[in-house]
Amino acid sequence: MSVEGWKTILVLGGIRSGKSEFAESLVADAPVVRYIATAGEGDPEDTEWATRLAAHRARRPGSWTSEETAGEPRRLADVISSAEPNETLLVDDLGGWVTVLLDPDHQPADDLATVAELAEAIGSCAARVVLVSPEVGLSLVPTTPLGRAFTDALGAVNRAVADACDSVVLVVAGQPVPLKPAAVPPTAAAPSVAAAPATGTASVGSGSSPDDVEPTPEVQLPDVLTHTPPVAPNQEPGNPWAAPTMALPMVSTGLVIQPGMELPMPDEYAGPQAVDRLATLDVPGAGLGVLDRVVGFAAATQGTSTPQAWGSVRVLLLHGDHAGGASAGAVAGESARRAAQARAGRGALARLAAESGASLQVVDTPAAAPIEDGPALTVDQVESALRYGWRLAEQAADAGVQLLVLAACGAGTEAAAAAVLAATAGAEPPAVLGRVFTDAGAIDDAAWMIRCAAVRDALHRTRHSPRGAKDVLSELGGGDVAVATGVLLGATARRVPVLLDGPVGMAAGMVSRDLAGQARHWCLLADHGGHPAVRLAADVLGLNPLLDLRMDLGEGANALVALPLLRSVLALAAALPVHPSLVGDEALDEPATPETAPVDTAPDEDDDDVEPGPTTEPDRDAEPDFVEPEPAGPGPTSTEPDAQPASGWRAG
Template sequence: MSEDRWNTVLVLGGIRSGKSGFAESLVAGAPSVRYVATAAGGEDDPEWRARIEAHQRRRPQSWTTEETGSDPALLIELLRSAEPGETLLVDDLGGWVAEVLNPARQPNDDEADVAALSSAVRETAARVVLVSPEVGLSLVPLTPVGRAFTDALGTTNQALAGACDGVVLVVAGQPTWLKGFAAPIDATPAAPAVVEALPTAPVEAVTSRPVAVPTPATPAPPPPPAQPPTVVAPPADAEPEPVRADVLRESTMTLPLVASGLTEIRPGMDLPLPSADSGPDARERLSGLDLPGGGLGALGEAVEFAAATQSTVTPRAWTGARVVVIAGDRAGGAVAGTDSADVERRIAEAERGAGLLGRLAGQAGADISVLRTARTGAMEDGPVADESAVEAALREGWKLADGAADAGRDVIVLAGISAGIEAAATAVLAATTGAEAVATLPRALVPGARFDDAAWMVRCAAVRDALHRIRQEPRGAVDILRQIGGLDVAVATGLLLGAAARRIPVLLDGPLGIAAGLVARDLASQTRHWCLLPELGTLALVRQGADVLGLTPVLEIGLDLGEGANALSVLPVLRAAVGLASALPVHPALLGEVGDDGLDDGLDGGLDGDLSEFAEPEPHGPGPASPGV
């Protein structure tokens, strides 16, 4: 049984009751659906053919259709061979029962066929929704054949009702659940109730404290709640699960191993890349969808990114987000004008699942993991951290990505609440790209939406002195982190590397994400292809860093809510765009004829179609190269 407590559902209803439409709504959010059609015939019945075409036009182009036709055993075979990740919609069992009773198959043990179907439904590993007519409420048929069909269908419905997790009766388009309850597949994000405690790095390097935010109960994100969302904390006597010694030896990792048993993080790592074809193909597919007006516009960037990272032209909307909040601290001029108490308050709110990040995460159905790093030194005075602490922080970030992958998260939102991160990110940008620090360092914003220009000048001086100090120093990734980046940037860099290794997309915004992206690029250039910039924001630092990384922002609406909050704010919009791109069919005007799903019957049917219109015409006379001319 799946996380939302159902694998199989039986949908009952009379003729034109809306049962098929309701069944389709249950699986509308699945990445792909195998539609199993049981109806046979119709070649000489225009009205029956029109019914079939009406069903075809409702199906998304991403669905595949399989017909059981006149072989009832084929449906049983499909159910038994279905894989755990598949979704099947069988419509409907009336056609299946009619073929079971087909005189051409008699004599036959019809009850054995029904028992075999019931057993296949009970044992299938896939998601299955079965549609069946409810004929028990009508008059008893006058003919023996009609009575046999009614009895057989009633017996079949009873057997499958006992085998399914849920049973629903649809009357006049209104569903009434008779057994269980099944939410649509994309209604509830698959998030665990509690995030396991993260392991700590060596002393003085990194410490962490995870929290979780409850998943909303409704399909659409609710408006901001009046009260902060409730946090489900681990039991007081629960011990964090220890990290296995081979935690980085999973088959999804592609990095070389060293004698210590941990993956060596070094320049030139070979990490996976998203699909080079799926993204552009998905972007091109948008032009043919049944969308009004000019389509999705800039949101097509999110669709292309999702398609590339999922290696499919019909990507599914992200349902399991994890917000990773990295909380750091610094000394020196980088933190000039910073209210340390206010920073600590925001970190504590995130640890409780409260505050802005907690509310936005609750609306998005995301969980939160907060990780605190040790305080780093003043960049203008000397290296901000030693090499061993930087390496430990990189590994800790990698483990954060591992934890998200192991928990089934399908997207990571990188957030930061770090004192002095603006100055550190500016120094990283200047040191790695040659950017002018004064032009990119954000102004010092203090509580009350006021700017402290005196503090900004102190920060500028700190960045200037740090860059002058390292002018003769090596500029490798670890060197940059050790000299000016700090442990919070190191953890974020490790997170990007681990996410790329585990093929998890990351949503960035703000200075921390940009700085980590620039450093990670020098360790493994593949990481930037797993990153998306949902909202550009207002900072020149982010704009210039994103341009260097080749990240095209999806939206440019000028949000300035803080790191991670911008991405969480627009996440519902991105989900809606990706979901539409997957679910909507091709525009009817682009179909060759009504009901053909955009495919020519002759070409789609193999070599049996009429290809005469493609045949090369016979010449009416000798051509210029003909002999004897």
């Protein structure tokens, strides 16, 4: 059984019921765990008790930290209330805590007040907390006053803690039985990206008309998908596309996304094996050329040396505007119009998605404030946007999506991406800001200078600010970059590759390095589009663009143009047979090699002196028809072909 959606959970059970093992399994994959031991050492001569304690210690991973509260039971509430959001606490157990609480050495004391403090600390704790406690209320009433005092006190503590916790589980004979589910299951609703104007209208200028824009009442996980082909969840056993998300810290509002997360890496052996296999296929010359990287990438992310073409593809179109100088030169309401077009199945992106059989999901992100004046987003908005993006990737993985295409449309996105690159890679804004074009196709140098000035002022304003991932998203990035970063992290956790295209996706890739360095290994860049910011970010992230088409159809559309080519390469690599020269003669039923080939038994007209027969051998002393001439000048000392081409490919 797995328990989801909890922040604080009480695990009850009898003696040897398996409650501690179950509690430890809930936090086994958490990156930061503090084990709170409440029981004292006991009588030194009690070897059985010492053995129990040793068994508990032996089960704890070496990465866990332990803390003792037996010396002062009231300190347990302080430890829980002071825990950080990125921590996970395991308290084992409350029976030992009550024993110490009732010890005469700690009396007189207000035990009821201490229990109330503990319940209040659990209810207000920012970290995840797992508490283990014995359930003694099902046994007989003890016959001794001390026994009755213990059971009464423990019963009161269990009731108070159960009321303060989100979930309660009773473990009976090793089987967990839920008593109190989480108030909000994790799949019930998406976390709201709050505190930002959440309408489909543009936040730049005032020239947009309400009739031209499809309003959106609030920013939430959209259910609108256009051009969605029938997709069955890809949940077959052993399918790497359906691998579950690793356990990560959770709070009541979702995941705790923090720097240094350990997310999965692609298969380090499958990629090189797939590329080596290409050299054996029945193709002429160098075969697929530079597109062999597509095969290696797909093999590593799918975990097999014979990867398949991506069948189910989803395009995530992130729509979010940036106010202030970042959007200089942008037509008011244009991005909202394009988002509404995509929802209706019109426009370049929607048509390309339909041609590719890909689903298209339009996602509204929080509008960003002018970065030259203050932070683009609040800290809470950044946290919510990251979790929101993660949930988008999770939703796609649960639907069997095998490839995500990250797209974006919004006023000022290029300037925001340039600001992120300047903060994370030390780039100069003019070097990474692309030219600004008017509707008529003319270059707008004045708008370009305003954007450069806005990014310059934002960098000057934040020159003393931290450069952590969340700080950069809050000060400079904005809602679209924050949601895109969450998508990359969530896709990495679910082993779903992402096809990037444009400055927003690349800026998200730069930010994700601080949160989880594994994310960039799940990204593929189809084309840089001639954009300077994309080129710089690709160089930093080690993503070599596959193509150089220099199209400018909008972020995400360029990737969809390349998608059929990438699919064709994968399908070809998976279907082509091995070259006949690399397969045994018997298996191919081909003529034997010259060394073992039988000599023609029919006599030639000119060879009257040769007796025909199957055992006739050529005259080895006869002069050959052709002799390789010696080179006249300097050159190689041998004209024999190499055993294997230097490139590693089979010669054509």
